[in-house]
Amino acid sequence: MCCFFTILVFLGPRIAGPIWWIVQPVRWQSAFSDFLTGGNLWWIWPVLGIIFLPWTTIMYVIVAPGGVEVWDWLWLGLMLVFDILWYTGGAARKRVPGYEGY
Numbered sequence: 001m002c003c004f005f006t007i008l009v010f011l012g013p014r015i016a017g018p019i020w021w022i023v024q025p026v027r028w029q030s031a032f033s034d035f036l037t038g039g040n041l042w043w044i045w046p047v048l049g050i051i052f053l054p055w056t057t058i059m060y061v062i063v064a065p066g067g068v069e070v071w072d073w074l075w076l077g078l079m080l081v082f083d084i085l086w087y088t089g090g091a092a093r094k095r096v097p098g099y100e101g102y
Contacts, residue, residue: 013054020061021046031064055079055086 021028033042049057059079063072
């Protein structure tokens with residue numbers, strides 16, 4: 001698990017997610033298999049999640065296999081906010097007076 005966190009810090013969630021998926025495919029399948037029961041297309045949700053909401057997807061894989069409880073929704077919401085801030089973080093710098101954008 002230490003190597004996973006190192007990869008997550010240095011390369012980001014879009015690289016760490018697929019590496020974790022390769023290392024522990026059963027965990028990912030158990031987290032996302034409920035979305036499409038009876039079908040083999042369960043892998044579409046994690047792929048879309050890694051592309052568009054990587055932090056939220058990684059947190060969902062952490063909390064979903066045991067069932068999503070009350071406090072798990074807090075963590076998922078926090079990661080969703082973090083993903084949204086990740087996308088909008090660069091736009092705010094242009095509005096700061098005196099910021100030259102090096």
